Structure formats: C-alpha cells, structure tokens
Amino acid sequence: MTSPFLNLPGAVGEVVASHYGAPVQEQRSLEAGDALVDLSHHGIVTVSGVDRLTWLHSMTSQQLAGLRAGESTETLLLDPNGRIEHAIRVVDDGETTWLLVDSDAAPALCAFLNRMRFALRVEIADRTEDFAAVLAFAGGSALPALRELQPAVIWEDPWAEITAGGIQYSNGEHPGSAWSATTLVFPRESLDEVAGLVRSGIVRAAGTMALDALEIRAWRPSQTGDVDERSIPHEFDWLRTAVHLNKGCYRGQETVAKVHNLGHPPRRLTLLHLDGSDGELPVPGALVFKAGEGGDAGARPVGRITRAALHHEWGGIALALLKRALPSDTPLEVRGGDEAADANAAPGALIAAAQEIIVPSDAGATRDIPKLKRL
Known part of the structure; x- marks a missing residue:
C-alpha cells in the first residue's frame, strides 16, 4: 500500500515520508498546527459488540468501562509480568471501539484478542488495509481542513494532562502541558483527497522526523520508538495517562501496583541535551556512559538512547533509558x-550530554510500610 504522500514534492521515505526536504521547518509548521503527518503505516483494529468496552477494560491498564462515545x-x-506488549490509543464511536497502534502491531494485537474472546459478544477486525491515520496539532489550519473531510473517527491525545486514576512522577511544569496532537x-481510499490539501497549499506536509522531535521534547513515549522487551509503564511516566491505579485487576496489574506502591522502576526515561558542536545525533540503541568513560572499550554503560532528534529550538535532544x-x-x-549500540565494539565519536529528569530515581514506593523487626 503506497501512500499518496510519497508522491508529494521532496518526499523522502519508503512506507511513509520521514521528511519532505526541510525537517526543521516542518517541525515549526507542525507545532503551529499548519501541517499534517502521514501515519498510514500505523495499525487500526476495531472491536464491536455489546461487551466490547467491559471486555477490553478487563484486560488492559486503563478505565474503559463506561467510555463515552467520542471520548x-x-x-x-x-x-503477566507487567511488561508492555501493546500501547493502544482508544476511542469509541458508540458502536465500535477503535484501537490505534504503531506500525506492524495490529496482527499481533488481533491474534491476542481473538484468543481471549471466549463466549463474549465481541467481534475483532484488523482494518489497517481499509483505514489510514494522519496527525495534526491544534491552533492552525490543518485540523479544521481535515475535519471538513469527515474522518471516520478522531482520537485526541490525552498527554497534556494527568487523566483520572493516573499519577505523574515528573516534578514541576510538564513540557507536554500544551500537547494537542490529534489523530x-x-x-484509505480518501487518503489521496487528504494529500490534496497539501497539493492545494491549504496545509503543509511534515514527516515523521518532525513528529519525533516534538514528541521527544514533550517527553511523549512511543512504543515503536522507546519500548523494549523489558519495559514497564513506570519507566516512562506513562502512569499519567495510560494507567488507572484504582480500576482493579487486569493482566500485569500486580507488577504495576507493587512497583508503584513498594518499589522503584529499574530504569528511568530521561531527556538528554546533546552537545551539537559536531552536528552528530546518536542512533537508536546507542550506549550512554558516565562522562570520561565512554572512550574506554571495557566501560560499563549506564543506559541507552531510544530516540534522538534535532529540535528547532533546543538543538540536539534525545530520550534515554x-x-x-x-x-x-x-x-x-x-x-x-x-557500532554505538555494541558494548564490545571499538568506541567511536563521543557526544556530551546533560540530563533533564523525566522520571526521578525515587519514583514509586508511595506507601510507607514499616519493616517488621526480625527475631
């Protein structure tokens, strides 16, 4: 499925465009609400039937029972061990629940959901070949123009605020407080009409590089970009929007409660401000070391880069676990x-970095339970 956005002038990419020749300018337009991003490579799963919301509620981390139409x-x-398998963007239209996931995630999610149907009145479908997503921010020309084309469904990212039942580990003003991304x-057959908004000059096209840079600056986690096989929600401050701490039992809930109430997440997501004197950005998976140790072949890393970008205001930035x-x-x-992600490879160029704390080292352990004296 070739996206019509790849036929736009300057488009660079294979499945969707990573940029259109001016990624920094695209960032500015996207942030101002005057550009859109083609996310037609993302997966779309639908669940219909009268039991859909209570059924999804019983298996996942958020309060979904009683979700209102359009919410x-x-x-x-x-x-079962609390590690993240799927990050799912959810909206219900009153008859069908739409589950929006990152690229290539829809088949695995559908397979799991079909295994869990039992006798419940639900129907699951992978609609990725039938529907496609685009993203824009509020405040400019893009969203009004897109709404006029009558999308099938609209998902508004809740990242700007702590949702009911959630909690925020980061301290002080959150850089995502003005986040207004809307999917x-x-x-899918209407995607050429959407691309026509760009061809007519009504809006501008921005690539996925522009969206990455804005997400990194807003501390907004992404499954494809940041999650690995060991990830738990606490490491990303994802309890602020994706977890309801009082909803009751679901798969992995014991780990969520134990780490939040009694323990600490083993890793913490951090924003790194990178030295831009060499104009180089680290690759995903690049190893992070204490200053002065990165040049030693036997040095032990203290973390790894998940995503890096050149931000139009902040310069080189990255998210690191x-x-x-x-x-x-x-x-x-x-x-x-x-070879930046290979601890045994000969050290390459080093990029100095300073931390901006997202998840503090003392996150969790919210319950002060005294230890019993041993006999």
Whole structure:
C-alpha cells in the first residue's frame, strides 16, 4: 500500500515520508498546527459488540468501562509480568471501539484478542488495509481542513494532562502541558483527497522526523520508538495517562501496583541535551556512559538512547533509558557511529550530554510500610 504522500514534492521515505526536504521547518509548521503527518503505516483494529468496552477494560491498564462515545484515552496491554506488549490509543464511536497502534502491531494485537474472546459478544477486525491515520496539532489550519473531510473517527491525545486514576512522577511544569496532537482516521481510499490539501497549499506536509522531535521534547513515549522487551509503564511516566491505579485487576496489574506502591522502576526515561558542536545525533540503541568513560572499550554503560532528534529550538535532544540509581546531576556522554549500540565494539565519536529528569530515581514506593523487626 503506497501512500499518496510519497508522491508529494521532496518526499523522502519508503512506507511513509520521514521528511519532505526541510525537517526543521516542518517541525515549526507542525507545532503551529499548519501541517499534517502521514501515519498510514500505523495499525487500526476495531472491536464491536455489546461487551466490547467491559471486555477490553478487563484486560488492559486503563478505565474503559463506561467510555463515552467520542471520548479518547490510551491503554496498555501488559504481559503477566507487567511488561508492555501493546500501547493502544482508544476511542469509541458508540458502536465500535477503535484501537490505534504503531506500525506492524495490529496482527499481533488481533491474534491476542481473538484468543481471549471466549463466549463474549465481541467481534475483532484488523482494518489497517481499509483505514489510514494522519496527525495534526491544534491552533492552525490543518485540523479544521481535515475535519471538513469527515474522518471516520478522531482520537485526541490525552498527554497534556494527568487523566483520572493516573499519577505523574515528573516534578514541576510538564513540557507536554500544551500537547494537542490529534489523530484522524480516514478510509484509505480518501487518503489521496487528504494529500490534496497539501497539493492545494491549504496545509503543509511534515514527516515523521518532525513528529519525533516534538514528541521527544514533550517527553511523549512511543512504543515503536522507546519500548523494549523489558519495559514497564513506570519507566516512562506513562502512569499519567495510560494507567488507572484504582480500576482493579487486569493482566500485569500486580507488577504495576507493587512497583508503584513498594518499589522503584529499574530504569528511568530521561531527556538528554546533546552537545551539537559536531552536528552528530546518536542512533537508536546507542550506549550512554558516565562522562570520561565512554572512550574506554571495557566501560560499563549506564543506559541507552531510544530516540534522538534535532529540535528547532533546543538543538540536539534525545530520550534515554538510564539506570535508576544514576545520580541526576551526572554528566554523560553517548557513543556515536554505526557500532554505538555494541558494548564490545571499538568506541567511536563521543557526544556530551546533560540530563533533564523525566522520571526521578525515587519514583514509586508511595506507601510507607514499616519493616517488621526480625527475631
């Protein structure tokens, strides 16, 4: 399925455009609400039937029972040990619940949901070939123009606020407090009409690189970009929008409660401000070291980069998963080069980095339970 956006002038990409020749300018337009991003590579799953919301509620981390028509939320499907399997953007239209997921995630999500149907009145369908998503921010020309094309459903990202039942680990003013990303789902055959808004000059097209940069600056986690096989929600401050701490039992809930109430997440997501003197950005998976140790072949890393971008205001920035116990004022450096993610490879160029704390090292342990004296 070739996206018509790849036929627009300057488009660079294979499945969707990563940029259209001017990624920094595209960021500015996207943030101002005057550009849209083609997300037609993302997956779309629908669940219909009278039991759909209570059934999804019983399996995932968010309060979905009683979700009103048109209301947007997000939820996580965890494994029995609390690790993230699927990050799901959810909106219900009154008859069908739409589950929006990252690229290539829809088949696995459908397979799991079909295994869990039992005798419940639900129908699951992978609608990725039938529908496609685009994203825009509020405040400019893009959203009004897209709404006029009558999308099938609209999902409004809740990241700007702590949702009911959630909690925020980060301290102070949150950089995502003005986040207004909105995903609009159109029949796939209408995607050329959406691209026509760009060809006519009504809106501008922005690539996925522009969206990545804005997400990184807003501390907005992404499953494809940031989650690995060990990830739990607490490491990303995802309890603020994707987890309801008082909803009761679901798969992985024991880990969520135990880490939040009694323990600490083993890693913490951190924003890194990168030295831009060499104009180099680290690759995803690049290893992070304490300053002065990155050049040693036998040095032990303290974390890894998940995503990096050149932001139009902040310069080089990155999200990194770091060891929880690493002091927040520790100067860091990141290995560059093609072998940056290989701890045994010869060290390449080093990029100095400073931490901006997203998840503090003392996150969790909210219940002060005294230890019993041992005999």
